[in-house]
Amino acid sequence: MLALLFILFAGLGIGCALAVVAQRNPLYSAISLIGVFISLACLYVMLAAPFIAAVQVIVYAGAIMVLVVFVIMLLNVEHEERGRTRLKFLVPTAIALAAILIAEVAFILVSVQEFRVTPTNEASDIGVTHSIGTQLFTRYLLPFEITSILLLMAIVGAMTLARRGGLLPATARVIPGAQQFPISMVDPRAEPDDLTPVETDTTDEAARLLGVDHRNRNESA
């Protein structure tokens, strides 16, 4: 029974993993990756580690992949462009790394067969929430705290990157996708009926292009 379930979930995991690489549409790849995470979670449950399984689903499938799918949907990336491949050195690197991985797996398979241990019959509570919590806050407290500091740094870094270029003034109202003017409206040298859109990202830029001093107007108002 367990073996059957293992084959089912492992097969599902491998199939989805192959699909991640093989799919041309990035959204399909993302969905396959969710499949990989879920089948991994099922395998964790079979290994009597329900906490890890639940966290796997919540963090990877439920949070990170939602963000990935969200971005793909926002950008509406269609099929991957099959152009010249830059970074050609990656191909031999990938082959070498794959060879090392296969060698490792083979080594483990061989050493497992040589190394015989009899499993104990004692019930173990290693995968249970309580024991994980106890270990995490006693024995592994330092790594735990360091990880949280790392995460904090990542958050601060993301904020800094996102806000680079200064904050918009409090009066600014930026509506994404709305600041488009035909070039004839902005540039006096352009043909009068040239409707090529000019794109700006901020209200300031739009105001400058249009020759409107929107700050003064706001202050006087």
Place this chain on the structure above:
Amino acid sequence: METAIDIALKFAAITVAFVVVLLIVAYTVLAERRVLGLIQGRLGPNRVGYGGILQPFADLLKFILKEDIVPDKSTRFIYFLAPVIATMAALMTMIVYPFGPEIRIPFTNITIPLVIAHFDVGLLYVLGITSIGVYGIMLAGWSSNNKYSLMGGLRSSAQMISYELALGLSLIGVILLAGTLDLAQIVEHQSGWYGLRWNILFNPLGFVVYLIAAIAETNRVPFDLPEAETELVAGFHTEYSAMKFALFFLAEYINMFTVSMLATTLFLGGWNVPFAEAIFGRGTFLFGLVSAIGFLAKVIFFLFLYIWLRGTLPRFRFDQLMDFGWKILLPLALLSIFVTATLVYLVPSL
């Protein structure tokens, strides 16, 4: 052999649970239409059967018999997959809720717990499956190849990601009080004080935050922006018709039901009915029956609350929704954790 019987029994229990849930959900829809009618000074559906009692089945038949329209430029596979994910994720959490205590079947010595699946991380399981449910809506919005659908899907996912944080944080107070993630033990923990030792007494702020975040998670009024009909036609399910639409509809109501069950389990003492244990004695069949009915009554109260809100409140604007989620609800959830943690630290006997 015994494992085979066990598995067969579990399957039977899950099937029964699904049927019961679907029945309750069908009548929630009817109740919503009747109660809304009451609130708005009209009758609501009352023609099919006595007082409209067969209306859900008439609706179901209609959904099955309608033509199933698939948009020409849609992404076929995902378009079919999305309602399946939504319904499946909604149904899957159903099995972990303890709807009654352990009972002894009359005239035998067999005791059975009134819960289908009992495991260590029940609460995390619920959160995980709920977070999978977002994909149904997102993918539906994307695959329909319709601007309104896409906007609805994006809004919905942004909203659910934002409110999931507050929702998760509001539950931590309960976990601190009970010291476990196991739903059955959390309920068990609330059974003191003649069945009135409910977590809502110790963590009222967490309850309020949970209730608001849960309404947002289920995309219900006043947080129903993903399907705001004045702006987005019908949001993410604009292009869906017939049975596929019915699946989304179903998923929404099942989600309401699960969220209500979680609120009952975590904050309102689950199956604990005041004084039931003193009157009937623990483990008896009657005690189990009263407890299960008590559980259902609390869940139905929450369902009524949902309908009541829908009949009363207007809809948020999207920026208000985001501001409210991040700037008010999230700090409040953190505050509730802080207060509860202090309480647990000062009064360890809780």
